[in-house]
Amino acid sequence: MSDKAPRIAVTVADVVAVTPFIKRFRFEPLDPGPLPTFSGGAHVVVEMQDGDLVRRNAYSLMSPPSETSHYTISVRRDESGRGGSRFLHDHVRPGMTLHITHPVNLFPIDHRAKKHLLIAGGIGITPFLAMAEQLAHNHTPFELHYAFRSRDHAAYADDLETRFGTRVHLYHGDRGEAPPLDRLLPQQPLGTHLYVCGPAAMIDWVLGSARAAGWPDHNLHHERFIAPAIGTPYEVRLARAAVTVRVGSHQSMLEAIEAAGVDAPSMCRGGACGQCETTVLSCEGTLLHADHFLTDTEKASNTRVMPCVSRFEGQRLVLDL
Amino acid sequence: MLQPSIKSRPVYGTLTPRAGSEHLIVADAAGADAILDMAAIAPLGFFDKAHILYVPIEHSNRERGDRLRALDAAMFYEGPSLAAALPRLAQALANARMGTRLYLAGTEGLIGQAMKMALDAGIDHSSIETEHRGSTARRVQCVHCKGITENVTTQPAVCAHCGLTLFVRDHYSRRIAAFQGVCIDAEEPGIVPPTEEAFP
Numbered sequence: 001m002s003d004k005a006p007r008i009a010v011t012v013a014d015v016v017a018v019t020p021f022i023k024r025f026r027f028e029p030l031d032p033g034p035l036p037t038f039s040g041g042a043h044v045v046v047e048m049q050d051g052d053l054v055r056r057n058a059y060s061l062m063s064p065p066s067e068t069s070h071y072t073i074s075v076r077r078d079e080s081g082r083g084g085s086r087f088l089h090d091h092v093r094p095g096m097t098l099h100i101t102h103p104v105n106l107f108p109i110d111h112r113a114k115k116h117l118l119i120a121g122g123i124g125i126t127p128f129l130a131m132a133e134q135l136a137h138n139h140t141p142f143e144l145h146y147a148f149r150s151r152d153h154a155a156y157a158d159d160l161e162t163r164f165g166t167r168v169h170l171y172h173g174d175r176g177e178a179p180p181l182d183r184l185l186p187q188q189p190l191g192t193h194l195y196v197c198g199p200a201a202m203i204d205w206v207l208g209s210a211r212a213a214g215w216p217d218h219n220l221h222h223e224r225f226i227a228p229a230i231g232t233p234y235e236v237r238l239a240r241a242a243v244t245v246r247v248g249s250h251q252s253m254l255e256a257i258e259a260a261g262v263d264a265p266s267m268c269r270g271g272a273c274g275q276c277e278t279t280v281l282s283c284e285g286t287l288l289h290a291d292h293f294l295t296d297t298e299k300a301s302n303t304r305v306m307p308c309v310s311r312f313e314g315q316r317l318v319l320d321l
Numbered sequence: 322m323l324q325p326s327i328k329s330r331p332v333y334g335t336l337t338p339r340a341g342s343e344h345l346i347v348a349d350a351a352g353a354d355a356i357l358d359m360a361a362i363a364p365l366g367f368f369d370k371a372h373i374l375y376v377p378i379e380h381s382n383r384e385r386g387d388r389l390r391a392l393d394a395a396m397f398y399e400g401p402s403l404a405a406a407l408p409r410l411a412q413a414l415a416n417a418r419m420g421t422r423l424y425l426a427g428t429e430g431l432i433g434q435a436m437k438m439a440l441d442a443g444i445d446h447s448s449i450e451t452e453h454r455g456s457t458a459r460r461v462q463c464v465h466c467k468g469i470t471e472n473v474t475t476q477p478a479v480c481a482h483c484g485l486t487l488f489v490r491d492h493y494s495r496r497i498a499a500f501q502g503v504c505i506d507a508e509e510p511g512i513v514p515p516t517e518e519a520f521p
Contacts, residue, residue, distance in 0.1 A: 112445070113443070114443045185420065186418055186419070186420050187418060188418060188419040189418060189419070189443070190414065190417050190418065190419060190421065190443040190444055191442065191443015191444065192419050192443075211340060212340055213340070213341075213342060213419070213420045214339060214340045214342050214343075214419070214420035214421065214422055215419055215420060216447070216448030217448075218445045218447050218448050219419070219448070
């Protein structure tokens, strides 16, 4: 990575399997002194040297924002992914050194709200752990509604109940439970803001239900990270760098560009924040857009692409990099 | 339609019916026309969930009030002044839940004061439907004595509280629901430009 994005060297202080599929990692600073402060909803990008491949994945910070002695993240193993989560699960041990970016918050608490309604699905619970700590610390009213497949999959359910009591509502999918949006949404006081993080279908359901119930868009917040898809390998020409980059099947365009030593801006690495938006100079084929940032018109124009999550099929793709 | 001249000056739109569990509507006589225009495109059942607060001020034209009443809103209040209606609006907001949408139509003074109350209740200004109708008279706060002068139509204008002659700026405060007025002859007392009708 370039000097534009300073990295923090951290020691892996602890690795705990909290469910059969989720491990929690605790990072402490390698150098003396505190880690940078952050606010609930923030993420860091974890850099991993996997053989000759550098992997970079974004993970929400879960630790209380008021504690700067360490960060914690949770990683769900994704067997069908590109390998970052598998690397963390299989190869990262206590005592190892990793590099992370400074925290960035693309899913912040809106402090003007009079109350905060947090709705989590599965691993989407992770940003809400830090948010709940921050809200509780500030004595700000909030409710956390956490839906999961079964208790075995419910990372942190017990901790949440212990820590936040009746503000936490749990829904066991295996018992047919789900957040009762039809009752929940209409009863919130004016000035409530809603935050949802989870699978795409859940986000769509929650946001759609809220809009239909008359909630203004300004009061609705979501975090919708998607991992880049795997796909057919292809080549990209970087015009300004005058190099041709090969994108492997388990690699994102952004990762291939970075591996070639070309500096490309990025932040969330999940198609949401817009930082890596790149101009397409020539496209002979089909851009496979997978982001949530570009409008449908922009995607159809073949003049813009988000390399962190989108792919390409065809003869020739030239980017302004 | 009023044109924004500086960033702080509000931009008004055309009332649009929104999905909502309740619709709080505040209008003066001129704003009533905006409500009636919205009624023409509102979905069936919209006014079954509506609470209309109507403050015509002028007592000459009863037709608008009759036409508003004919919308058969769930609640309809007609009062003599905005000041008389605001406590009722405050009560409605205090009882309201998420899903309530607010619609304000009329002069900037009406829109601003109702919006200020809504902001205090936790509603963001960007989610409030507004439409300016009627007079462009301004509600002006004197930066010197902080007093509010209502229905200012001239440039400059005299502060109703401290008597200073004020230049009425386009600078607007949502928090105070007023435009800013500054002493126009601070540097050369008594040298005052001729009064002009600026906000009819």
